[in-house]
Amino acid sequence: MAELNWFEGDAAAAFAQAQALDRPLFLYWGAQWCPPCNRIKSTTFARADFAELAGSFVALHIDGDAPGAQQLAAQYKLRSYPTLVVFKPDGTEVTRLPCEVSGARFVRTLGLALRATYTVAQSLSAALSRERRLADDEWRLLSFYAWDTDEHQVLKNLDFAAALASMTRACTLPHAGLRLEWHALHAAAMGGKAGIDQRTVISRIGAALADPNTVCAQMDLVITYAVDLVRFLTEPGSEARIAFAQTWAAALEALESDTTLDLTDQLSALRVRVRLARLGAPIDGMAALARARVAAALAAVSEPALRHAVLNTGAGILADAGLLDEADALLAGALGQSHSPFYFMHSLATISKKRGDPARAIDWYEQAWAGARGSATRLQWGATYLQGLVDFAPHDIARIELLSGQIMSELSDMVGPASQRNGTQLAQIAGKLGVWTGRGERALALRQMAVDLAGQGERRNDR
Known part of the structure; x- marks a missing residue:
């Protein structure tokens, strides 16, 4: 990424330059160990058309383990690795971009965001209120918004599935409407919502999966939503499930051999097809x-x-x-x-x-903890190791005590120990030690430390 002249962690300087040059700012939040981050760095960011666009924006990279990174993440509402955000020159957030789309699609969508007249939040408000007709490019940006990294920036307190369903009905651009519909269905599936006309929806999705152009355009959703939607829309062991799984598997097989896609995307399609084999589409x-x-x-x-x-x-x-x-x-x-x-x-x-x-x-958890690098990563790996000990070796008080003391020591030296992802790990530590039936002085102290720090973090976020 060095050849694109990224600002490395200095958000204030990057936003100052964006304003001075009157250029949008593109922010990439990630971590060295994160596979999707490694994918987008090595494929999308290495593309010639991405480099060509780079002259029109200021690029900011924040590594989640850099000093103060989690505090910056709290400021800009970043959590999942990677999160990719476009801001206007004045610092107003325009949109969040999905990392799973093909490189070509990502660059096209980034270009739309850099030229956007309206922010995605403004377009969403207009789409839900019907106060004005949205332009096609607004619908494109809405349909390619990274809803999974939103952090309540656009949705606020809206019902996710209901908002997406409403946009689907209002959308005047067919391909964008299809993406919004799939997002809405997946949100309904994850929320356990009922009242879906399963037969009609399966027929509509099946028609889309049978169209190679649509499958390519919706590549990320064809891969990401396959298992969840097959399970949500069909009954276990039913003929409908078998037929739907096989239809979806055929679309995935086409993606596996699509040479316009990156190797990682082709492999991801195969992995999901392997998972669908358990749902009625044997290979x-x-x-x-x-x-x-x-x-x-x-x-x-x-x-x-x-x-x-x-x-x-x-x-x-x-x-x-x-x-x-x-x-x-x-x-x-x-x-x-x-x-x-x-x-x-x-x-x-x-x-x-x-x-x-x-x-x-x-x-393996112990070795991972010993080898982990970076303060936020070490806290996350330590929390996972602790969870493994409590779940599988709750009697091993000595090991739990040793790890608890090590985590407390690192928390004491950490900048922003309760910010963003760190706060999530503290909550997991407190919860896991709260149900542990063993007794240990350092474990009890760590639990209290985690509760206190998490509480401080929540109060800062509320201000």
């Missing part, structure tokens, strides 16, 4: 296919960031295909060459749990 020779595709992908990449993303997805494919030993061997063999080996240790712990070996899982 002939699934194990052999998984092995071959993962091996070919790894042979094709060497750049560290891209290889990190490919390894993560490849191991997921093998594990989802039931090849736990091979997934384990792949990740364990990559630890020595990875720039973030501690991330893969968490995956190795997950595989150990699937094998029914919690002791081995705890060992």
Whole structure:
């Protein structure tokens, strides 16, 4: 990313330059170990058309482990890695962009955001109130808004599913309306909402999945929403589920061989198709296919960031295909060459749990904690290790006490220990130690420290 002259963590200087030059600001919030971050850095940010656009905006990168980063995240309402935000020159937020779309689609959407007359918040208000007719580009930005990273910036306290359903009905641009409808359906699925005309919706989605152009345009949603919507719209074991899963699997198979997509997107499509095999869309020779595709992908990449993303997805494919030993061997063999080996240790712990070996899982959590780098990351990895101990070895008081003391020591030295993602980890620590039936002086002290710090963080956020 260096060739694009990114501001590294200095938000004040970046926004000052944006205002002085009267240019929009593009903010990328991420972490070194985050696979989607590694994907977008190594693919989208490396594109020539992205570099061409870079001359029209100020670029700001904030690493979640940089000093004061979580406090900046609280200021700009950043949490999920990655979060990608476009601001006007005066600092007004225009939109948040999805990281899962293809590189070409991302650059086109970024271009729309840089030229936008209205912010997404203004367009959303107009779409819901029907106070004016939205331009096509407004609908495009609304449909490609990163709703999963919103942090109540646009939605505020609106009912997510209801707001999206209302926009779907109002939308005058077919492809944008389809995206909004899928977002609305997924929000309803996650919220357990009833009253969906399942047969009509399945027919409409099926028609979209049968159209190659639509599947390509909706690539990110075809991959991301497949399993959830098949489960939501059909009954287990029903003929409808089998037929719907097979329709969706055919669309995913087309994406796997789409050479216009990045390798990581093709692999993601395969991983979801493997997961759909359990829902009624079996794959002939699934194990052999998984092995071959993962091996070919790894042979094709060497750049560290891209290889990190490919390894993560490849191991997921093998594990989802039931090849736990091979997934384990792949990740364990990559630890020595990875720039973030501690991330893969968490995956190795997950595989150990699937094998029914919690002791081995705890060992991997311990190694991940020992190897983790960066204050926010260490708190997150420490919280996960603590959760593993309480869940699988609650009797191991000595180990829990040792870890509790280590976390307290690091919290004492941390800048912004309760800000944003840090606050989430503190809440998890307090909750997990709150249900632990063991007794330990340092564990009790850590729980109280976590409660106190989290409370301070909430009060700052309320001001």
